[in-house]
Amino acid sequence: MAQSFLMIPFFFFLFGIVIGSFLNVCITRIPEGLSIVRPASRCPRCETPIKPYDNIPILSWLFLRGNCRHCGLPISPMYPIIEFLTGAYFVLAYYAFGITLPTFKWLFFGCLLIVLIVTDLLVRLLPDAVNFLGLGLGLAFATRIFPSSFLGIYGLWFRLPHKLPQGVAGIIDSLLGAAFGSLLLLAAAVLYKLVRKRDGMGMGDVKMMAMVGAFLGLRGAFLTILFGTLLGSIIGIGCVVVLYLIGWKRDLAVRAARRGLGKGNANSLRLAIASQYQFPLGSFLGIAALFVVFVLPRLLQHLFL
Ligand SMILES: [Zn+2]
DSSP: OHHHHHHHHHHHHHHHHHHHHHHHHHHHHGGGTOOSSSSOOBOTTTOOBOOGGGOOTTHHHHHTTTBOTTTOOBOOTHHHHHHHHHHHHHHHHHHHHOSSHHHHHHHHHHHHHHHHHHHHHHHSOOOHHHHHHHHHHHHHHHTTSOGGGGGTTOOOSOOOOTTSOHHHHHHHHHHHHHHHHHHHHHHHHHHHHHHHSSOOSOHHHHHHHHHHHHHHHHHHHHHHHHHHHHHHHHHHHHHHHHHHHTTTTHHHHHHHHHTTOGGGOHHHHHHHHHTTOOOOHHHHHHHHHHHHHHTHHHHHHHHHO
16 A cells, blocks of 8 residues: 555656656757757767666766766766756656646646756756747646636636636636736836846746746736745845855956946945846746745645635
8 A cells, every 4th residue: 555655656756857857958958959859869078879778867877977988078967966856846746736637737837947947047048949838838738727726716816707618718817827927027127128228137038927927827927926036036135245255256346446447446346246147037937936836825725724
């Protein structure tokens, strides 16, 4: 009895790490505009194709101690970490939604978000291919599963007329979420440009929120932006302070100050340089979206029931 109880999550984990291995391919290739199908994975230095037995998620990396079998080139620990996290995410989705159609929806959503969170973190890119695929999938799922249903009965602002067939109501919520999410970020990007006189947010964030809104509906899109920007601000301000305190680019600031830039004050220059650091807003939005799907409904339940 106990064994079969653990058997299903274990298979979800195995399935997850295999999918995670595919997500690694997407993460490394899509931002460079390469095909995710061909060629088969090979070592970037010696170009030896990676044998199937050296391509087993997590285990191969551990067995090879993070080096190419042929030339010894170090292989980033990012690969096994993403495989493990994807496996863990699949187990989480199983425990949260069981084996149902919504599980399927949240597995797709999580995979798209893992790719976006990591590409934004590594190369500050949120590829169109992922955003648009997600937008289409989100709208398609909305015909069968009402987007905000995971938030339960906590009607925040509006209720669609009950007479509408559920598929139609779902599509409307999904479209509203996509429009609201992307337009709010677009407005923020325009405002930022007007105030700071430079680009602070890319269109990638705008398209990503269209995708997130299509999956989560209007309420979910709003909550994602709320928690994503909150998380981003806390971590962002923390990073600027830390970069300043550890003396990031101190030499540059001192030299610039000697040349009479920035009113001759190296410290104010350093703070200005530290605040130029570009933050991966998409990564924060992705984490917030997962928080809204998996944590927030349970939190609300504990608080109000
Ligand atoms: Zn090699």
